Amino acid sequence: MTFKKTMFITLCAWLLCVSFAHAQNIKVAVIPDTPRLGEPFTVGVKIQGAVPSQLRAVLVTAAGQRLNSALCFTVDPNSPIKAAILSVPSTAQAGPARIYIESGATLVAESRITILDRIFASEEISLDAHNTALRTVADPQKTRESNLLWAIISHTGKDIYTNDKFILPVSTPRRTSFFGDRRVFRYSNGSSDRSIHAGVDYGVPTGTKIKACAAGKVVLAASRIVTGNSVIIEHLPGVYSLYYHLNTIAVAAGTILNAGDIIGESGATGLATGPHLHWEIRVATENSDPDAFVARVILDKAVLSDKLEK
């Protein structure tokens, strides 16, 4: 073997070692690593050396099914830590699951979590002819509105508007429907349909002031066929709160809000059987239990660096 060839092979071996070492220098923390069905969790990633581009965190079942995924974002420009916020679908199976960290199609790290079980309530809702038509009649405008909403909640931005626990959008504790309710709609023509309630309903009278549940930016303030007067606020990369059936809207797209700012008044616009506020949170498009955001800080920088700096 010539000297040149030997040098070439040595160099290749060294490069392989370096990339292998890089792959070994990725730390992953999942907070909490025992989320319940329908609850959010944060994936922290700390990489020593070159950071692969377009890092993505993916929730994968033990059987290999991908349930939810989100792009990683920079938590702090002065820190090597990246994070992604995900949510367990309320329809997932409880038990062991995995978190993949991917760069493009390459798996660069992996962690394990346990999804905890919970029971969801069942409810039956009878709809009159008007509300039946709102749910069942095909309408190109409904499709356009649904495509626009999907485009908004599919976007993972870069801005971190809040580091706090969320607050409730109304002061009344009276809830008329709960997150994850398994619903049967009884239509006026005798047929029925099933769905899962994506948020929490508060039975408040028309005109009740509605508060932003956390600081953020208004990304939609518009009338929609099914959800009536609607507001969507972006809070964290891929994390949005949604407010439906408002009587009036007091904000416009682009408005920057503090937690507690008034976004409008409750009502019964769109598909509603009475005045109420529908409050929903989306995480990487998945509906996520709002109570989890009130109970704890979803992106806690101190906890993240504590887990990853050890």
Ligand SMILES: [Zn+2]
């Ligand atoms: Zn609702």
